[in-house]
Amino acid sequence: MVTTGDVGVVGELHVLAVDDSFVDRKVIERLLKFTSCKVTVVESGTRALQYLGLDGDTSSIGFDGVKVNMIMTDYSMPGMTGYELLKKIKQESSVFREIPVVVMSSENILTRIDSCLEEGAEEFLLKPVKLSDVKRLTDFIMSGEGKKVGGKRSQKRNRSDDCISSLSTTCSTVSHPCDLSSLSPSAMSSKKSRL
Amino acid sequence: MDQLQRKLRDYEAAMFQQGFLDDQFSQLQKLQDDSSPDFVIEVMTMFFDDSEKLLNNISRALEQIPVNFKQIDAYVHQQKGSSASVGAARVKNICATFRSFCEAQNRDGCVSCLQQLQKEYSQLKKNLQYLFRLQQEFKAAAGSIPTGE
Numbered sequence: 001m002v003t004t005g006d007v008g009v010v011g012e013l014h015v016l017a018v019d020d021s022f023v024d025r026k027v028i029e030r031l032l033k034f035t036s037c038k039v040t041v042v043e044s045g046t047r048a049l050q051y052l053g054l055d056g057d058t059s060s061i062g063f064d065g066v067k068v069n070m071i072m073t074d075y076s077m078p079g080m081t082g083y084e085l086l087k088k089i090k091q092e093s094s095v096f097r098e099i100p101v102v103v104m105s106s107e108n109i110l111t112r113i114d115s116c117l118e119e120g121a122e123e124f125l126l127k128p129v130k131l132s133d134v135k136r137l138t139d140f141i142m143s144g145e146g147k148k149v150g151g152k153r154s155q156k157r158n159r160s161d162d163c164i165s166s167l168s169t170t171c172s173t174v175s176h177p178c179d180l181s182s183l184s185p186s187a188m189s190s191k192k193s194r195l
Numbered sequence: 196m197d198q199l200q201r202k203l204r205d206y207e208a209a210m211f212q213q214g215f216l217d218d219q220f221s222q223l224q225k226l227q228d229d230s231s232p233d234f235v236i237e238v239m240t241m242f243f244d245d246s247e248k249l250l251n252n253i254s255r256a257l258e259q260i261p262v263n264f265k266q267i268d269a270y271v272h273q274q275k276g277s278s279a280s281v282g283a284a285r286v287k288n289i290c291a292t293f294r295s296f297c298e299a300q301n302r303d304g305c306v307s308c309l310q311q312l313q314k315e316y317s318q319l320k321k322n323l324q325y326l327f328r329l330q331q332e333f334k335a336a337a338g339s340i341p342t343g344e
Contacts, residue, residue, distance in 0.1 A: 023241050023277040030226045030234055076272070106276045128219045128280045131226070 013138055014038040018048045018073040018085065019104075024127070028072065028104075031134045040068075045080030048073070049088060052096060068099055070122075070141050075105035075112065083116060090120040100141060104129055196336050203329045210326065215319055220282030236327055242281045246316055249274045253309055257302070267305060268297035274312070285315045 015037045017028045025041045032039040042048050049055040052066055071089065073082040080088075082103050090097050100122035105112065113124045125133055210216045227234040249270050256267045275290035277283075289312050296304030 021273065021276055021280070022245050023238065024280050026238050026241055027223070027226075027280050030231060030238075033231075034226050034228075106272075106279060127276065128222070128282075130219075130222050 012036060012038050013069040013141055014040070014067055015070045015072060015138075016048060016051065016068045017041045018043075018045060018071065018077070018082065020044060020074060020077040024074065028129060031129060031131060032072075032138075034131065035134050035138050037138060044077060045073070045082070045085035045088075048085055052089075054088065054092060054096060070137065071099055071101045072125075072137075073101065073103055074127075075103050075116070076107070083112075083119065086116060086119050086121055102137060196333075199329070199333050199336055203326075203333050206326055206329060210322055214284050215322055217282045217284040219279065223281060238281055239323055239327075242277055242283070243320055245277055246274060246286075250309070250313055250316065253312075257306055257309060262300075262302055262305075264297045264300045264305075268294055271297060283319055286312065286319060289315055 013036075015032050017025065017032065017039060019025045019028060019041070020043055025043065029039050029041045040051065042051055046055070048071070052068065071085075073085050075082040082105075086101050086103060089099065089101055097120075101120070102123045102125055103116045103121045104125045104127050106127040108126055116124050123137065211220075223235050223238055253267055253270045253274075256263060256270065271290050271293045275287055275294070278287035278290060289308060293305065293308035293312065296308055
């Protein structure tokens with residue numbers, strides 16, 4: 001339920017999730033619905049762009065423009081990767097580039113994480129995605145942090161201790177100012193230690 | 196009823212203890228509620244369909260000459276991903292080994308991994324179907340308890 005008045009005080013976030021995996025789409029959809037988000041799930045970057053009206057193919061008739069508060073995309077997808085989708089969105093000179101984009105991946109590859117963050121990803125989540133990850137993200141967006149001034153990028157990293165890189169000593173975790181309350185060292189890594 | 200409840204609880208605990216399921220499965224269980232009462236069964240059914248398709252694809256790919264290891268690796272990567280997403284721990288772990296054999300272009304290793312994968316997957320499916328059956332029994336029994344007794 002969306003209330004008028006203060007932005008980000010009470011409202012239902014609309015999240016667009018992009019994943020080529022049948023099973024993962026089902027899980028991410030449920031995770032988001034469980035955290036009271038409105039969810040749209042698509043299976044590819046191309047479909048995501050179509051949905052957002054960014055594919056250059058949109059008829060202007062009856063197209064209102066879709067309001068999306070966050071995009072969550074898988075990294076490895078056939079055709080357009082999540083990284084390519086991220087780039088396309090961030091290249092938009094409109095309200096679209098301000099939408100936080102979260103990249104998800106089952107592979108913990110430092111260079112991959114870095115390039116996504118460099119390109120303006122809000123966060124990089126390791127799969128499998130958990131309820132606590134989604135809660136943390138939605139809380140963060142709801143706190144009004146959704147809008148970011150160009151140039152100031154989130155340096156937040158989600159990386160487990162077993163970074164695949166000899167540069168792991170240079171890994172730093174810088175918390176975002178608005179996020180201090182919900183952030184703890186264990187929350188930073190979306191890979192918890194397994195039983 | 197108590198006996199059934201205990202049986203159910205013990206069976207579920209065993210599946211975790213024996214490594215068939217991991218914490219991610221618990222995550223899925225947390226996501227099940229009145230608004231989505233069959234969520235776990237729905238996801239696992241999708242996982243079964245997905246896995247069977249992938250295993251078939253891998254099997255066929257291994258019969259090709261020459262073997263396309265990149266393609267097989269892609270399938271295994273998918274299998275690993277979906278296994279991780281539903282908490283199918285044993286299946287997921289075999290996939291990791293499988294990928295190394297793909298990288299090494301070791302056909303025998305791949306064939307062996309496929310067999311293991313098929314075996315583990317079969318066992319998991321059987322166990323889960325039994326678990327779901329127990330849950331249904333329990334639900335039915337709980338539903339038929341007369342009130343005011």
